[in-house]
Amino acid sequence: MAYGFTAASSQSLTAPISTETRITGAITLAAWIKSTGVYNSPVGRVMSRAATAVDGRAYTLELNSSGQVSSNMNPTGLGADNFVTTGTTVVGTNARHIAATFSPSTFSRVYLDGSQDAERTSSVPASIADLNLYGLSFGGLPGSSFFFNGTIAEVGIWNAALTASEIASLAKGMTCDKIRPQNLAFYAPLVRDLNDQKGGLTITNNNGATVANHPRVYA
Numbered sequence: 001m002a003y004g005f006t007a008a009s010s011q012s013l014t015a016p017i018s019t020e021t022r023i024t025g026a027i028t029l030a031a032w033i034k035s036t037g038v039y040n041s042p043v044g045r046v047m048s049r050a051a052t053a054v055d056g057r058a059y060t061l062e063l064n065s066s067g068q069v070s071s072n073m074n075p076t077g078l079g080a081d082n083f084v085t086t087g088t089t090v091v092g093t094n095a096r097h098i099a100a101t102f103s104p105s106t107f108s109r110v111y112l113d114g115s116q117d118a119e120r121t122s123s124v125p126a127s128i129a130d131l132n133l134y135g136l137s138f139g140g141l142p143g144s145s146f147f148f149n150g151t152i153a154e155v156g157i158w159n160a161a162l163t164a165s166e167i168a169s170l171a172k173g174m175t176c177d178k179i180r181p182q183n184l185a186f187y188a189p190l191v192r193d194l195n196d197q198k199g200g201l202t203i204t205n206n207n208g209a210t211v212a213n214h215p216r217v218y219a
Contacts, residue, residue, distance in 0.1 A: 001191040002032070002153035003205075004212035005139035007040050010147055011209040012140035013194065015201040020185040021049060021136055021157060024128045028158040029061040029071065030099035030170055032214065035150040037092025041065040044148035046098065047138050047155055049131065050077075058131045061100050063090060063148070069117070071100030071110050075125035082125055084108045086117035092150070095215050097171035101161040102128070114171025116164060135201075136186065142206050151212045157186040173217050189217075 005011045015021075031046055043062040050057040060072045070085040090096050090112070099111040104127055108120040138155060140147030156176030160183035170179055176187045177197065187198040192211055194203040 002034070002151040002212050002214035003139070003190045003209045004151045005148045005209050007038070007044065007140065007147035007149045009207055010140065010142070011207045012142055012147065013138040013209060014142060014204045014206060015136040015186070015196060017133070017135040018199055018201055020159075020199045022130055023059070023157070023159050023185060024130055026103050026159065026161045027059060027073065027128065028099060028101045028156070028160060028162040029059065030097070030167070030176065031061065031155045032095055032097050032153045032217065033090070033150055034095045034214065035063060035067060035090050035092045037067070038149045039063055039065050039067045040145070040147055040149065043070065043146055045137065045140050045146045046148060046152055047136065047157075048141065049134060049136055050141060056131065056134070058129045058134070059102070061098065062146070067092075069098045069110050069112055071108065073102040073108055073125060073128050075127055075129055077129035077131050082108070084110050084118050084120045086110050086112050088112055088117055099162075099167050099170065101167070103161040111167045111171070114168040138188075139209060151214055153190045153214045154217050155186070155188045155190060156184060158183045159185045175217055
């Protein structure tokens with residue numbers, strides 16, 4: 001199962017700020033998604049720690065208006081100059097695994113279906129903005145226009161940059177809690193119940209995101 005989002009209905013999930021997700025160093029973001037093929041402009045947020053404004057982001061994983069997976073690990077919370085974007089459009093008919101990893105001053109990478117699809121190694125930030133007033137959002141930012149069309153499942157955030165083989169294991173169907181659990185900071189399977197199985201954060205459903213079918217992910 002998964003949660004389904006309709007951009008026109010401004011649907012999203014949110015979790016409050018926590019010490020575990022105030023990550024400013026190495027990080028990994030991962031999720032299973034199924035896009036409807038209707039992409040929001042400028043972006044549809046799959047997950048983010050950000051404000052409601054465009055210039056208020058710490059870390060994001062999203063689809064741009066062309067349906068390409070994109071990630072931003074922002075050192076100041078301002079501007080849009082630290083994006084890494086795949087060259088592949090996410091077709092709206094299949095479930096796809098997407099992920100982003102960040103190693104301070106070294107690399108930012110985006111993965112699609114377990115394979116690295118884009119990398120940035122120049123002008124990589126030394127840290128991610130804290131933006132300590134904001135928690136997590138999934139499927140969009142409440143009060144913004146960044147809503148996602150489709151389903152999201154198996155959301156994981158780690159306070160480490162996972163290796164290519166670890167990302168590949170997630171894309172083969174391994175659940176997030178089985179991959180480097182000592183660094184797992186947030187884990188929401190989004191299978192009917194809305195809960196963070198790692199840190200116990202309460203996840204709020206905004207505007208009626210609904211339970212949807214999703215291919216089985218194996219433990």
